[in-house]
Amino acid sequence: MFRDFRKLKQHNHLLISQCFDIELPPQYLMVTILTLAIKTLRILHLWSSLYDDTSRHCVLIDDYSQEKRYIKNAQQLFKFRKFTLTPLTTHYLSLINEAQYPVAIHVRRGDYLLADNPSNIGVCDISYYQKAIETIRKQHTDAHYFFFSDDIEWVRNHFSDDNATFIKKEETEPDYVDLYLMTKCKAHIIANSTFSFWGSLLTDHEKHLCIYPKRWFANPEWTVPDIFPSHWIAL
Secondary structure, eight states: OBOOGGGOOSTTSOOHHHHBSOOOOOOOHHHHHHHHHHHHHHHTTOOGGGTOTTSTTOOBOOSOOOBGGGSTTHHHHOOBOOOOOOHHHHHHHHHHHHSSEEEEEEEOOGGGGSTTHHHHTOOOOHHHHHHHHHHHHHHOTTEEEEEEESSHHHHHHHOOOTTEEEOOOOTTSOTHHHHHHHHTSSEEEOOSSHHHHHHHHTOSSTTOEEEEOSOOOSSTTSOOOBOOOTTSEEO
């Protein structure tokens, strides 16, 4: 299977090997040449099985190809590296560990508000989070909610709860620190974002509760990815 690193210019490039205890193979020149050749075939509409990710013979996965079969052993493969936490993050980790029922809530805004993203990707509205919180509260009255966001001040201004902590990491820390903290929670309310999806999937707790938006994309023509475990709740 070929990987095209040139697609990874956004979100601080690929940080998998920094975050997790795995080493990715380098991309060799021959792979780059073959990738360009297959993309040319795609433009010409030739040998579609080479770039159609629904085909068994697919050798090039381009853009957002998401499916359960690609992440079967993710929880075994992706183990966090040991990295030094700042005192503030250590404090947040202590709060999560001390909570009876810690719930991670991810609110994705940022780039989702740019250009055509609101009409295509979409942004989860406040009512979705309120319904999700109420669903968890009915089962766990001792829940404590930990909010994660790329716009945490907006979240703080629009959500208020006595049992809430708003995570604001230091600017010098990488984003995967938030991902790490999410995995320490027992339940998750995720956005239509693969960032919070992974924060829930890689949790330390078995059979954890996860609520995700049933309408994953705003664009009705975009297909909802088949990535969600059967016990997760679509809302």
